[in-house]
Amino acid sequence: xxxxxxxxxxxxxxxxxxxxxxxxxxxxxxxxxxxxxxxxxxxxxxxxxxxxxxxxxxxxxxxxxxxxxxxxxxxxxxxxxxxxxxxxxxxxxxxxxxxxxxxxxxxxxxxxxxxxxxxxxxxxxxxxxxxxxxxxxxxxxxxxxxxxxxxxxxxxxxxxxxxxxxxxxxxxxxxxxxxxxxxxxxxxxxxxxxxxxxxxxxxxxxxxxxxxxxxxxxxxxxxxxxxxxxxxxxxxxxxxxxxxxx
Amino acid sequence: xxxxxxxxxxxxxxxxxxxxxxxxxxxxxxxxxxxxxxxxxxxxxxxxxxxxxxxxxxxxxxxxxxxxxxxxxxxxxxxxxxxxxxxxxxxxxxxxxxxxxxxxxxxxxxxxxxxxxxxxxxxxxxxxxxxxxxxxxxxxxxxxxxxxxxxxxxxxxxxxxxxxxxxxxxxxxxxxxxxxxxxxxxxxxxxxxxxxxxxxxxxxxxxxxxxxxxxxxxxxxxxxxxxxxxxxxxxxxxxxxxxxxxxxxxxxxxxxxxxxxxxxxxxxxxxxxxxxxxxxxxxxxxxxxxxxxxxxxxxxxxxxxxxxxxxxxxxxxxxxxxxxxxxxxxxxxxxxxxxxxxxxxxxxxxxxxxxxxxxxxxxxxxxxxxxxxxxxxxxxxxxxxxxxxxxxxxxxxxxxxxxxxxxxxxxxxxxxxxxxxxxxxxxxxxxxxxxxxxxxxxxxxxxxxxxxxxxxxxxxxxxxxxxxxxxxxxxxxxxxxxxxxxxxxxxxxxxxxxxxxxxxxxxxxxxxxxxxxxxxxxxxxxxxxxxxxxxxxxxxxxxxxxxxxxxxxxxxxxxxxxxxxxxxxxxxxxxxxxxxxxxxxxxxxxxxxxxxxxxxxxxxxx
Numbered sequence: 108x109x110x111x112x113x114x115x116x117x118x119x120x121x122x123x124x125x126x127x128x129x130x131x132x133x134x135x136x137x138x139x140x141x142x143x144x145x146x147x148x149x150x151x152x153x154x155x156x157x158x159x160x161x162x163x164x165x166x167x168x169x170x171x172x173x174x175x176x177x178x179x180x181x182x183x184x185x186x187x188x189x190x191x192x193x194x195x196x197x198x199x200x201x202x203x204x205x206x207x208x209x210x211x212x213x214x215x216x217x218x219x220x221x222x223x224x225x226x227x228x229x230x231x232x233x234x235x236x237x238x239x240x241x242x243x244x245x246x247x248x249x250x251x252x253x254x255x256x257x258x259x260x261x262x263x264x265x266x267x268x269x270x271x272x273x274x275x276x277x278x279x280x281x282x283x284x285x286x287x288x289x290x291x292x293x294x295x296x297x298x299x300x301x302x303x304x305x306x307x308x309x310x311x312x313x314x315x316x317x318x319x320x321x322x323x324x325x326x327x328x329x330x331x332x333x334x335x336x337x338x339x340x341x342x343x344x345x346x347x348x349x350x351x352x353x
Numbered sequence: 354x355x356x357x358x359x360x361x362x363x364x365x366x367x368x369x370x371x372x373x374x375x376x377x378x379x380x381x382x383x384x385x386x387x388x389x390x391x392x393x394x395x396x397x398x399x400x401x402x403x404x405x406x407x408x409x410x411x412x413x414x415x416x417x418x419x420x421x422x423x424x425x426x427x428x429x430x431x432x433x434x435x436x437x438x439x440x441x442x443x444x445x446x447x448x449x450x451x452x453x454x455x456x457x458x459x460x461x462x463x464x465x466x467x468x469x470x471x472x473x474x475x476x477x478x479x480x481x482x483x484x485x486x487x488x489x490x491x492x493x494x495x496x497x498x499x500x501x502x503x504x505x506x507x508x509x510x511x512x513x514x515x516x517x518x519x520x521x522x523x524x525x526x527x528x529x530x531x532x533x534x535x536x537x538x539x540x541x542x543x544x545x546x547x548x549x550x551x552x553x554x555x556x557x558x559x560x561x562x563x564x565x566x567x568x569x570x571x572x573x574x575x576x577x578x579x580x581x582x583x584x585x586x587x588x589x590x591x592x593x594x595x596x597x598x599x600x601x602x603x604x605x606x607x608x609x610x611x612x613x614x615x616x617x618x619x620x621x622x623x624x625x626x627x628x629x630x631x632x633x634x635x636x637x638x639x640x641x642x643x644x645x646x647x648x649x650x651x652x653x654x655x656x657x658x659x660x661x662x663x664x665x666x667x668x669x670x671x672x673x674x675x676x677x678x679x680x681x682x683x684x685x686x687x688x689x690x691x692x693x694x695x696x697x698x699x700x701x702x703x704x705x706x707x708x709x710x711x712x713x714x715x716x717x718x719x720x721x722x723x724x725x726x727x728x729x730x731x732x733x734x735x736x737x738x739x740x741x742x743x744x745x746x747x748x749x750x751x752x753x754x755x756x757x758x759x760x761x762x763x764x765x766x767x768x769x770x771x772x773x774x775x776x777x778x779x780x781x782x783x784x785x786x787x788x789x790x791x792x793x794x795x796x797x798x799x800x801x802x803x804x805x806x807x808x809x810x811x812x813x814x815x816x817x818x819x820x821x822x823x824x825x826x827x828x829x830x831x832x833x834x835x836x837x838x839x840x841x842x843x844x845x846x847x848x849x850x851x852x853x854x855x856x857x858x859x860x861x862x863x864x865x866x867x868x869x870x871x872x873x874x875x876x877x878x879x880x881x882x883x884x885x886x887x888x889x890x891x892x893x894x895x896x897x898x899x900x901x902x903x904x905x906x907x908x909x910x911x912x913x914x915x916x917x918x919x920x921x922x923x924x925x926x927x928x929x930x931x932x933x934x935x936x937x938x939x940x941x942x943x944x945x946x947x948x949x950x951x952x953x954x955x956x957x958x959x
Contacts (some may be wrong), residue, residue: 191476207378210370
């Protein structure tokens with residue numbers, strides 16, 4: 108479903124992603140881990156067409172994101188870490204606009220919008236302007252808009268940031284259900300517990316490269332340790348928690 | 354949130370949106386946003402809407418009367434109808450050409466912000482929207498933001514001309530399509546230039562645009578100097594008109610859209626003087642068709658350029674690294690710190706912080722730099738009104754008009770840059786709001802920043818005008834009054850922008866240009882214009898009658914000049930009263946908005 112071949116992306120002299128080879132299979136929930144600046148968000152931005160690779164290629168569902176960017180984005184849904192909403196539109200109007208952007212016929216769009224409103228519990232506020240929404244409400248609307256066109260691939264950047272425990276539970280259920288039904292999820296997160304709980308495979312990035320690719324069990328095996336994912340992650344990325352208390 | 358039941362659609366059945374449906378979606382988006390904003394304004398801002406409509410109307414009518422009097426002056430000064438039309442044609446050519454250049458740069462700079470700094474574009478690029486559709490969508494937004502001034506200034510001028518020339522009804526009907534078609538051409542050229550500059554020179558991008566603007570301004574200075582470096586002192590005579598026409602020939606290039614616009618409008622305005630013998634409306638319509646087809650063609654070119662280079666430009670621009678700031682304090686900051694030494698240390702830091710933010714964002718100051726350069730061009734040439742000429746009596750009037758022009762340019766600066774500062778501060782209020790400082794200091798910091806930034810350049814501009822007009826040497830007291838008026842303008846306009854910015858903040862909008870174009874910004878602009886008019890009139894009228902008493906006596910030997918004779922307007926006492934009233938008005942315009950702003954800012958919840 109996702110195919111990154113020898114992908115490199117530079118910012119001036121800094122290499123954010125370095126010769127990355129990554130293949131995510133259909134029906135897989137993949138969690139991308141890494142410290143700040145490891146290259147996770149750059150990788151995601153290349154997948155959704157915001158950035159183009161300096162070298163190599165990125166394919167989504169068989170479509171190159173540079174030469175066939177529209178076809179690729181038609182097959183994916185994206186939930187960014189800082190989503191943009193039109194503050195002078197209501198939630199429903201925003202969903203209608205997104206439906207048109209993805210070329211859904213009017214009847215399909217109407218059914219899909221109602222379904223998402225129901226699935227994400229938007230009914231209570233969907234006709235209010237989005238400028239009045241809380242972070243949680245916005246996040247639910249963004250998830251609904253990303254799934255409106257029923258994409259094969261869902262790309263989620265830091266889905267748990269700012270969510271309360273109940274919303275986190277719901278997001279985890281949503282991602283798992285989506286994968287169970289044959290969809291693919293690529294998730295970037297700092298919440299290691301979530302990755303440990305729901306991901307089929309994890310990839311640990313550091314300095315633009317994949318340091319580890321496999322299941323959590325395989326990571327434990329590799330490091331010969333039974334410790335938590337957090338400790339395994341720190342061992343792998345060679346980072347000790349900063350000592351803020353003197 | 355229920356767990357979603359998912360029925361993934363087979364990939365083959367997914368269809369990209371058609372061009373028509375994509376276009377419809379964007380138009381619906383605009384219509385819905387406009388509808389929401391309009392209904393919100395009508396529901397909760399009625400008083401403000403009425404007051405701003407009234408103030409705009411007053412301003413529009415004032416401009417109309419000014420232009421009407423100007424055209425009437427030409428009408429009575431030039432009796433030959435053909436010559437008169439030719440002269441107006443030349444004025445229109447130059448006016449629209451200058452406007453084209455300004456619109457081009459304004460559009461290019463706005464497009465840069467709209468396309469490469471916008472969160473909306475970042476969102477749209479992740480959808481299957483065509484890049485050209487996104488660019489055209491933002492282009493229409495830029496046209497709206499960059500041309501409202503043209504409509505506000507252009508419409509009273511063109512309507513006033515139609516009234517003076519007794520033009521037929523279809524002249525007025527054609528005005529709107531003519532103006533719209535014309536505006537699209539320089540705006541599209543600016544947008545295309547913006548895309549190409551970012552594509553070809555991604556590392557210098559905005560600086561390249563600003564440097565290009567600088568080159569154009571220098572070229573303008575050169576041409577302007579060449580045209581107006583005219584030693585004939587018999588102003589407004591037939592020889593003078595012919596000479597000016599000869600010097601303005603450069604603007605009569607048949608390939609310039611400004612020429613198509615002015616020719617098309619004048620064809621409609623003067624049906625009896627059609628150049629080709631065809632009906633005037635038909636000839637005018639022909640020029641409208643030329644303008645409209647070129648505007649549409651350029652939009653197509655823009656779409657093609659966008660299709661080829663927008664996505665890759667956007668991606669490459671993200672890859673440009675910014676230069677590291679060194680840790681030393683720059684000479685500008687040191688100078689400002691020195692000037693602001695009398696202020697408390699915290700306040701001084703606010704001023705320096707705002708100055709740093711301002712100068713590191715060329716989007717903020719580039720348009721202001723263009724305006725100031727154009728003003729310098731004008732001041733360097735205003736010296737042509739020589740004291741030995743026939744228009745000596747107008748020198749004082751012109752000198753005060755120059756003060757007003759400086760004030761008007763400053764008001765665009767305070768509206769565009771100072772007014773949005775409080776709104777923008779809202780997003781950073783986590784640091785200011787939690788610091789152990791009084792909230793009032795934030796406003797005082799903005800106020801002093803505006804004063805320190807405005808007074809030196811404005812004062813120098815007014816001094817340049819006074820030196821050019823020889824006011825500084827011949828009428829030093831008037832030059833002093835000009836300086837005092839200029840300082841009061843700076844202080845009052847700064848206070849109004851800061852006060853209204855705090856009273857009518859828009860804490861949700863991250864773009865300063867959009868904050869300035871909103872209700873509060875427009876209100877600030879209108880009130881500023883009224884303040885400038887009142888302040889300048891209070892000193893200009895008594896000074897004019899005082900300095901021109903000799904001339905008035907000469908043209909009216911009976912000595913029964915009504916103002917000087919009955920209410921003493923031509924006496925030094927009247928000047929004193931005028932200056933005192935001006936100072937009172939300035940004090941009120943400074944204290945009242947600041948008090949309102951400070952009170953509102955204390956109550957503001959972020």
